[in-house]
Structures are given as C-alpha cells and as structure tokens.
Amino acid sequence: MARLLKTNWVKKSLALILTYAVIQLLISTNILGGYYQDTLVTICINIILAVSLNLITGFTGQFSLGHAGFMSIGAYTCAIVVLRYQTLPSFILGVFLAALTAAIVGFLVGLPTLRLRGDYLAIATLGMAEIIKNVFLNLDKITNGAAGLSGIPQFINWFWLFVFTAGTVLLILNFVNSSHGRACISIREDEIAAEAMGVNTTKYKVIAFIIGAACAGVAGAIYASYFYFIQPTLFGFLKSIDILVIVVFGGLGSISGSVIAAVVLALISTYLQAFSEIRMVLYAVLLVVIMIFRPQGLMGSKEVSLAVLGKLGGLFRDRKERV
Amino acid sequence: MPILAVNRLTKYFGGLTAVYNVNMELEEHELVGLIGPNGAGKTTIFNLLTGIHEPSSGTITLARDGKSIALQKLKPHEICNAGVTRTFQNIRLFKDLTVLDNVRIAMHKNIGYGLVSGLFRLPLFGREEKAILEKSAELLNIFNLLDKKDELAKNLSYGDQRRLEIARALATKPVLLLLDEPAAGMNPVETTQLAELICWIREYFKLTILLIEHDMSLVMKICERIYVLNYGLVIAHGTPDEIRTNKQVIEAYLGEDVGNGNA
Amino acid sequence: MEQFLQQVINGISLGSIYALIALGYTMVYGIIKLINFAHCDVYMIGAYVGYFCMRNFNMGFLPSLLMAMVVCTTVGVLIEKIAYKPLRNATRIAALITAIGVSLFLEYGTMFFVKATVRTYPPMTGFMAKSFKVGNTVITMQQVIIAAVTVILMVLLQFIVKKTRIGKAMRAVSQDKDAAELMGINVDATISFTFAIGSALAGAAGILVGVYYNSINPLMGILPGLKAFVAAVFGGIGLIPGAMIGGYIIGATEVFVAGYGRSMYKDAVVFAILILILLVKPSGLLGRDKKEKV
Numbered sequence: 001m002a003r004l005l006k007t008n009w010v011k012k013s014l015a016l017i018l019t020y021a022v023i024q025l026l027i028s029t030n031i032l033g034g035y036y037q038d039t040l041v042t043i044c045i046n047i048i049l050a051v052s053l054n055l056i057t058g059f060t061g062q063f064s065l066g067h068a069g070f071m072s073i074g075a076y077t078c079a080i081v082v083l084r085y086q087t088l089p090s091f092i093l094g095v096f097l098a099a100l101t102a103a104i105v106g107f108l109v110g111l112p113t114l115r116l117r118g119d120y121l122a123i124a125t126l127g128m129a130e131i132i133k134n135v136f137l138n139l140d141k142i143t144n145g146a147a148g149l150s151g152i153p154q155f156i157n158w159f160w161l162f163v164f165t166a167g168t169v170l171l172i173l174n175f176v177n178s179s180h181g182r183a184c185i186s187i188r189e190d191e192i193a194a195e196a197m198g199v200n201t202t203k204y205k206v207i208a209f210i211i212g213a214a215c216a217g218v219a220g221a222i223y224a225s226y227f228y229f230i231q232p233t234l235f236g237f238l239k240s241i242d243i244l245v246i247v248v249f250g251g252l253g254s255i256s257g258s259v260i261a262a263v264v265l266a267l268i269s270t271y272l273q274a275f276s277e278i279r280m281v282l283y284a285v286l287l288v289v290i291m292i293f294r295p296q297g298l299m300g301s302k303e304v305s306l307a308v309l310g311k312l313g314g315l316f317r318d319r320k321e322r323v
Numbered sequence: 324m325p326i327l328a329v330n331r332l333t334k335y336f337g338g339l340t341a342v343y344n345v346n347m348e349l350e351e352h353e354l355v356g357l358i359g360p361n362g363a364g365k366t367t368i369f370n371l372l373t374g375i376h377e378p379s380s381g382t383i384t385l386a387r388d389g390k391s392i393a394l395q396k397l398k399p400h401e402i403c404n405a406g407v408t409r410t411f412q413n414i415r416l417f418k419d420l421t422v423l424d425n426v427r428i429a430m431h432k433n434i435g436y437g438l439v440s441g442l443f444r445l446p447l448f449g450r451e452e453k454a455i456l457e458k459s460a461e462l463l464n465i466f467n468l469l470d471k472k473d474e475l476a477k478n479l480s481y482g483d484q485r486r487l488e489i490a491r492a493l494a495t496k497p498v499l500l501l502l503d504e505p506a507a508g509m510n511p512v513e514t515t516q517l518a519e520l521i522c523w524i525r526e527y528f529k530l531t532i533l534l535i536e537h538d539m540s541l542v543m544k545i546c547e548r549i550y551v552l553n554y555g556l557v558i559a560h561g562t563p564d565e566i567r568t569n570k571q572v573i574e575a576y577l578g579e580d581v582g583n584g585n586a
Numbered sequence: 587m588e589q590f591l592q593q594v595i596n597g598i599s600l601g602s603i604y605a606l607i608a609l610g611y612t613m614v615y616g617i618i619k620l621i622n623f624a625h626c627d628v629y630m631i632g633a634y635v636g637y638f639c640m641r642n643f644n645m646g647f648l649p650s651l652l653m654a655m656v657v658c659t660t661v662g663v664l665i666e667k668i669a670y671k672p673l674r675n676a677t678r679i680a681a682l683i684t685a686i687g688v689s690l691f692l693e694y695g696t697m698f699f700v701k702a703t704v705r706t707y708p709p710m711t712g713f714m715a716k717s718f719k720v721g722n723t724v725i726t727m728q729q730v731i732i733a734a735v736t737v738i739l740m741v742l743l744q745f746i747v748k749k750t751r752i753g754k755a756m757r758a759v760s761q762d763k764d765a766a767e768l769m770g771i772n773v774d775a776t777i778s779f780t781f782a783i784g785s786a787l788a789g790a791a792g793i794l795v796g797v798y799y800n801s802i803n804p805l806m807g808i809l810p811g812l813k814a815f816v817a818a819v820f821g822g823i824g825l826i827p828g829a830m831i832g833g834y835i836i837g838a839t840e841v842f843v844a845g846y847g848r849s850m851y852k853d854a855v856v857f858a859i860l861i862l863i864l865l866v867k868p869s870g871l872l873g874r875d876k877k878e879k880v
Binding site for chain 1: 680684688691694698808823
C-alpha cells in the first residue's frame with residue numbers, strides 16, 4: 001500500500017516536471033511566441049481561479065458569484081507592492097501579501113454571509129464583489145481610481161507561473177483529500193447531517209472560502225505582474241461569471257475537470273479570435289449547448305487518473321451504469 | 324446521576340406547541356423507547372436534543388466523565404462532540420459519497436492532524452489517515468458493509484442504508500445514541516435482525532440508546548423503559564408491561580371513542 | 587426641502603423602472619427558481635425596439651410601447667422554450683450558466699446587428715416634452731408617464747395574478763409544480779406565460795428608460811438588471827408586491843445617494859443594503875423564513 005502511494009507520488013512529480021520542461025523548451029525555442037505566451041498565462045491564471053472557486057462552489061457547495069473580487073484584491077496588493085519596490089523578492093512578497101489580504105477579506109466577508117444558502121449567498125457574494133470594485137474605483141490616492149494602475153513591472157516568468165499554478169492546485173488537491181476537505185464535502189452533501197456528525201459547518205465553510213480567496217489573490221497578483229495594467233472594471237461581475245463557467249464546464253467537484261476546462265475554454269477563445277465580430281455570440285451558444293447536453297460538465301465530479309487505461313475503463317463503466 | 328436529564332423541555336413553533344414541559348431521565352447504559360402517535364412531537368424532541376432546534380424553554384443536561392454539560396444552548400456539532408449523535412427518520416446519508424467516506428466524515432472530530440498537515444501532507448497526515456482507514460474498516464465490518472465500502476451510499480439497499488447510518492453515528496464515538504425509527508420500511512426478518520443489532524451495539528460500544536419507533540413489538544421487546552408522548556406531552560412512562568396496560572396510552576393510540584378520536 | 591422633493595420625484599421614476607424589471611425576475615424565480623440573467627437583456631431589447639419604432643418608423647410613444655412589449659414577450663417565450671425548458675430537471679447551477687449564456691448571446695448578438703455605439707432616442711416633442719413646476723420642484727411629462735405606465739401595468743398584473751384562471755395557475759405552479767400538474771394545470775403553458783408577462787414588463791421598462799435617459803447601448807441592461815434583481819431579493823424574491831416595494835426603495839436610495847454628492851458610491855450603497863437585508867432577514871422584506879424540515 002505504502003509503496004503504491006510512493007510510486008503514485010513519483011509519477012505525479014514526473015508528470016509535473018515533464019510539463020514544466022516541455023513548455024520551457026517550447027518557450028526557449030520560440031515555438032511558443034508572444035501571443036501564445038499570453039494564452040499560456042491566461043490559462044494558468046484561470047486554472048488557479050477555477051480550482052479555487054471549485055473548492056468553494058464544487059466541493060463545499062457554497063455558491064459564490066464574487067470570485068473576481070478576491071482576484072482584484074490580490075492584483076492591487078501585488079501591484080502596489082511591486083510598483084514601490086521593483087525587485088524579484090518584493091514580487092514574491094507581493095504574491096504572498098496578495099494571498100494574505102485576499103484571505104483576510106475572504107474571512108471578513110465569509111463569516112457573516114456564509115450563513116446564507118444557495119442563491120442568496122450567490123447574490124450576497126456578487127454584491128460584495130461589486131462593493132470591492134466600487135471601493136477600488138473611489139480610492140483615488142491608492143488605486144488611481146477608474147484609470148487604474150499601469151506600468152507594473154513584469155517579474156512573472158514561466159518558472160514562477162508554474163510554481164504558483166502547480167502549488168495552488170496541489171494545495172487544494174491535498175486539502176480536498178484530507179479530513180478537513182471531507183468535512184467541506186459533507187456540507188455540500190447534506191448540511192444538517194454534517195452538523196449532526198460533528199462537523200462545524202460554519203468553520204469549514206469559512207475555511208474553504210479563505211483558501212479559495214487566497215488562491216484567487218495569487219491569480220490576481222500574477223495577472224497584475226504579467227499584463228502591466230489593472231483597473232477595477234477588469235474584475236467585475238463578468239469576470240466572476242467567466243470563472244464560474246470554467247468550473248461548471250469542467251465539472252463541479254472535479255479538480256482535473258477545472259484544469260481541463262480552463263485549457264479548453266482558453267483554446268476555444270483563442271480560436272474564436274478569428275471571428276472577432278461574432279466571437280462572444282459563438283461562445284454564448286456553445287455555453288448553452290454544453291449545458292443542455294452535458295449539464296454535469298466535462299468530468300462530472302470524477303477525476304482523471306494517471307493510468308489512461310483505468311480512465312478508459314472508468315468511462316466504459318460509466319456508460320453502462322447510465323443505461 | 325442520570326446520563327441525560329431533560330427538564331421541563333418546551334418548544335413552540337409560532338402558535339403551535341410541539342413539545343410541552345417534557346421531563347425525561349436516561350440512566351447510563353439504558354435502552355429507552357420513545358413512542359407516540361404521528362405528530363406527537365417525538366422527532367421534535369430529537370431535534371431539540373441534537374440542537375437542530377433551540378428549545379423555547381427547559382434544560383437538557385448530559386453527564387459525562389463526572390461533569391454535567393448543558394446541551395440546550397449548544398450547536399449541533401458541539402452536541403455531537405459532547406457525545407450525543409443520532410440517525411434520521413428519513414435517512415440523511417451523504418448520498419453521493421462512498422460508504423467509506425460517510426464513515427470517515429463522522430470521524431472528523433477525532434482527527435489527529437491540523438489544517439497545515441493536511442495542506443502539506445506532513446507525515447502526521449499519513450499516519451492519521453491510515454488509522455482512520457483502519458478504524459472505518461473495523462466499524463464497517465461490524466455492519467457487514469466492508470465489501471461495499473467503495474459503493475455510493477445511494478446505491479445501497481434500503482436496509483444497508485439504515486445500517487450505514489447507524490455505523491456513521493457510531494463513528495463519532497457517542498455515549499448517547501438517538502435512533503429515529505430505524506426499523507421504518509423494514510420487513511419482519513430485517514426488523515428482528517435490527518433488534519439484535521441494537522442490543523449488541525449497546526453492549527459492544529457501551530452506549531445509552533434512546534429509540535423512536537413505530538413498530539410496537541420491537542420497542543416492547545428490547546426497551547427497558549418507555550416514554551409515551553401525545554400532543555407534545557409525556558402521558559406515561561414505565562416498563563413495557565406497565566405501558567401495555569396503561570389506560571391513557573391505549574386511549575391515545577385508539578382514541579377515546581371512535582366518534583371524536585382524532586378530531 | 588425642495589431638493590428633497592425633487593429627489594423623491596427622480597427616485598420614483600428610477601424606482602418605477604427597477605420595479606418593472608424586478609417583477610420579471612421575481613415571477614420567474616418564484617415559478618422555476620431560476621435567476622434569469624437574460625431578463626436584463628430583454629429589457630435592453632425593449633429599449634432598441636422602442637428606438638427603431640420611434641426613429642425609423644415614426645411611430646408615437648404608445649404604439650412603440652406596445653410594440654416593444656409584444657417583441658419582448660416573443661423573445662422571452664422563445665428563450666424559455668429553447669434554452670431553459672430542456673434544463674428544467676437539471677441542477678440549478680447548470681440552469682444558471684445557461685441563463686448567463688443566453689444573456690451573453692442577446693448582448694453580443696444585438697451588438698453584432700446594431701454595433702456597440704451608444705444611440706440616442708429621438709427628442710420628445712409636443713405633449714411628451716412638457717414639464718411643470720410644483721413650487722420649485724420640476725416634474726417632467728416623461729416622469730409622469732413613467733409613473734403612470736408603471737402603475738397601470740402593476741394594477742393589470744395584480745388583476746391577472748389574483749383574478750384570472752391563468753393567474754391562479756401561476757400561483758399554484760409556484761407553490762408546487764408536481765401537485766399543480768396532478769390537478770390538471772398545464773405547467774409548461776403556465777411557465778411560458780410567466781416569462782411572457784415578465785418580458786412584456788421588461789420591454790416597457792426598456793422603452794421608458796430610453797425616453798427618460800435618451801441613450802441606449804447593447805450592454806445597458808447589465809447594471810440595471812443586477813439592481814433590479816437586488817430589488818427583488820430585497821423585497822422578498824418570488825413575491826410580486828416585494829419586487830414593487832424593493833424597486834422603489836432601491837431606486838430612491840440610489841437617487842438620494844447620488845443627489846447628496848456621493849454618486850461614485852451609489853452602486854456600493856445599493857449592494858451594501860442588499861447584503862445587510864440578507865443578513866438580517868434573508869427572505870427579504872416581505873418574505874417568510876422557511877426552515878428545512880428534519
């Protein structure tokens with residue numbers, strides 16, 4: 001048993017290193033040029049955002065429509081830090097501060113609002129994100145208001161991008177596979193039964209919310225550092241919706257689903273650039289069609305395992321069950 | 324000192340009195356039945372005991388390790404941590420999770436590692452998870468559910484679901500177990516097996532058990548004492564023999580006369 | 587004091603519009619428990635229909651209003667039939683994503699046809715351009731019309747919901763869809779009808795906004811839509827009187843915050859009020875708290 005775990009662990013590390021190396025090679029040889037690098041960064045940011053929202057919505061069952069709010073807090077925190085001290089260590093510090101500030105705000109917002117359920121929580125978190133946006137719009141001295149902050153030095157490169165992305169995904173993966181994560185999942189399944197079985201539901205909802213917020217903060221920090229420029233309206237309601245779409249498309253409660261969906265949707269979006277006039281219309285139609293024909297998302301709540309054969313077998317079994 | 328003392332427990336829902344002035348005492352290791360016609364307030368008492376509803380007035384006191392704990396102000400998870408757990412009348416398993424996970428979740432309160440160990444997979448995490456796995460397997464084995472540990476709870480047979488719910492409750496290591504109609508929907512053979520199981524777990528886990536049940540033969544057979552509830556009031560309590568012959572109880576169940584019995 | 591009265595008048599105008607939109611949200615939520623994100627775009631379409639009727643076909647205000655309502659009704663019913671009906675038994679979140687998809691489709695579809703530019707409504711002439719003074723408070727004819735149209739539509743809605751057969755069916759379906767079906771109510775038709783009424787009201791709101799604020803664009807629905815939904819939640823979602831009261835309160839709040847020099851914070855205040863009411867009374871002003879039965 002222990003040996004199996006170890007080999008599995010080794011396999012996972014190998015897969016990670018391989019991913020890193022291949023993409024590094026593609027970047028070094030310039031096969032992955034500027035435009036595709038933008039896509040790559042967007043994919044990584046969206047992976048972090050989607051996986052962290054999945055923790056809140058998919059695993060813990062708390063419907064949040066305000067994830068972009070936490071992202072904006074991270075983006076501004078990191079931007080302000082690196083604009084003042086333009087060094088790599090201060091960028092790393094900025095990312096951690098971004099996570100910390102977002103976590104604190106997540107705690108302050110989560111504690112009162114997580115008593116609400118379902119759509120009410122969704123609408124409260126939406127309101128919260130709008131308030132955050134409004135505050136950033138009005139704090140002229142710190143955030144430069146609606147004009148936003150520009151000229152943010154770019155410290156993020158593929159190495160750091162990979163570290164932060166893989167890091168957050170692994171942390172969340174570890175969390176949902178721990179007893180604490182199971183406590184969160186039990187809240188999604190049946191809150192009253194979870195309480196009766198000794199799960200402090202308020203505590204675990206808030207914990208999920210804090211971890212999710214902190215990761216969104218990291219995503220925001222990466223965004224600010226890569227794209228030079230941020231302004232409050234970038235992190236509005238539509239951004240929150242974008243993230244939710246990735247999560248639902250990948251499958252609520254599936255980390256690998258979120259990762260795959262983030263990649264697929266970014267590729268679709270890149271491909272649709274060619275039809276810029278009707279890009280959003282096609283995207284919208286796609287969304288509706290996917291929801292009508294596969295409302296549980298790509299993966300449902302299942303995970304992709306490393307063993308491809310096992311996966312295929314799983315798909316097969318799945319089909320039989322449905323008949 | 325009784326392990327559970329309920330004193331003048333009352334619950335109003337708006338204008339409706341669901342439970343009124345209920346007094347109840349359970350001695351350690353007792354198996355006590357709570358019976359009454361539909362709508363008498365039995366499940367409401369369970370909900371009050373487990374903190375799902377807050378009592379309008381009255382006290383609930385749990386005695387444990389020489390200390391007495393006032394349950395009436397605690398939240399459900401705190402009550403569970405104090406040592407009181409329950410099953411539900413309408414089965415509330417975590418339906419889309421595996422049998423194993425259902426039990427593992429209930430062990431959460433006794434987990435020996437913190438958030439940081441969990442997030443970073445520190446060695447403590449591995450050791451504790453292994454221990455949980457072993458304990459879960461042991462518990463599932465008792466209930467003949469071990470070979471079904473990877474099945475989703477919703478795919479179990481009805482009887483298995485009932486038993487899994489008891490197993491899950493036991494995983495929290497309670498001193499007092501509340502069973503809400505565990506035999507509902509079971510056939511006579513299953514009911515007999517269940518009766519044996521209930522008696523057996525009481526001995527094995529050294530529990531006190533309070534049992535709501537409609538199946539009168541089951542209650543009469545295994546309970547040492549019975550409380551009878553009607554319209555939110557305790558109308559009688561005593562041994563099964565005393566209850567069987569109690570005039571008020573017979574009236575409550577059959578109506579004073581057929582004409583205006585349930586009006 | 588005069589400024590206060592002026593704010594009240596402006597608040598009523600804006601509140602009327604929010605209330606009209608909020609009604610659609612609340613009725614649809616009441617009947618199929620869906621936050622119909624596309625509703626705000628139906629309102630936008632209403633504004634565009636009004637614009638084309640008045641500018642390109644030289645129609646008067648009333649015919650344009652009716653036209654906008656008819657077109658929006660059709661759009662609303664089509665949305666329900668094509669996008670929502672297949673998902674009636676899917677999870678709430680899948681339905682919500684679909685609603686978002688439809689919303690994006692309408693926004694960017696409209697943008698494709700009419701371009702993203704802001705358009706201005708033709709200036710009102712004659713009767714519609716009049717205004718009069720009460721003391722120092724100015725009331726424009728447009729404001730009177732907004733208030734009047736809103737009140738008439740609300741009375742009509744109350745009549746339909748309370749007195750007609752289909753209204754009774756709507757109330758029954760919102761209580762318990764399965765039971766209503768067993769009682770011989772055509773649930774599909776009732777849901778379609780609910781969408782129809784809600785969309786007609788949104789269409790009316792769209793053209794009223796065009797007349798009142800002049801400028802329209804394909805994304806104009808998003809923010810008013812959010813605020814109207816806030817209004818519906820504020821009043822108690824699923825409750826028709828709640829949406830009306832909520833609409834007026836949110837509208838008035840916004841106007842007052844803006845009127846007293848805090849216009850940058852007006853959205854924040856609206857959402858803060860929302861969060862506050864949710865925390866104090868999650869079921870809204872007129873709603874009743876429901877606890878899950880254990």
